[in-house]
Amino acid sequence: MIDDPRWEGDDLAPVVARAARATLAHLGHATSGYEIVLLACNDARIAALNADFRGKPAPTNVLSWPEWDLAAEEDGGLPAPPPDPQPEEPEPLGNIALAYETCKREAEEQGKRFDAHVAHLVTHSVLHLLGYDHIRDKDAALMENTEAEILASIGVANPYEAGAEAP
Secondary structure, eight states, X not given: OBOSGGGXXXXXXXXXXXXXXXXXXXXXXXXXXXXXXXXXXXXXXXXXXXXXXXXXXXXXXXXXXXXXXXXXXXXXXXXXXXXXXXXXXXEEEEEEEEEHHHHHHHHHHHXXXXXXXXHHHHHHHHHHHTTOOOSSHHHHHHHHHHHHHHHHHTTOOOTTSTTOOOO
């Protein structure tokens, strides 16, 4: 769902699909049969969502709302797998919202291509939908390492390394 027309010129759909499929494949899940709803919005819209759902009335780059609670029980443990998709109806994984101005500004500040930064944020969010989080130190390390591996598989440099730029 494109709520801000500035997203229309950035070939968002293929970037999102590629990052989401790479994330699912890397974790051994089916790369089709799942449904993720993505809202491509602006800072004002995401600030309202952030206030409503997290009590933080400020823009952020991305938000995600998982359909399932798949979180690992132990620090650094792997999340539970999502339900298997059924051929007749896609299995919902959750919702993601991306804010144009914040994503664009971060990419410029970090010297990254916009599409590479969006691919990172989508990968990060899909991991959240699949039960990953970064609250505890071991969970954060697992999530960051997993993101870096997934992004490398689609030609995006490790976003956690200083000066990293996508090829």
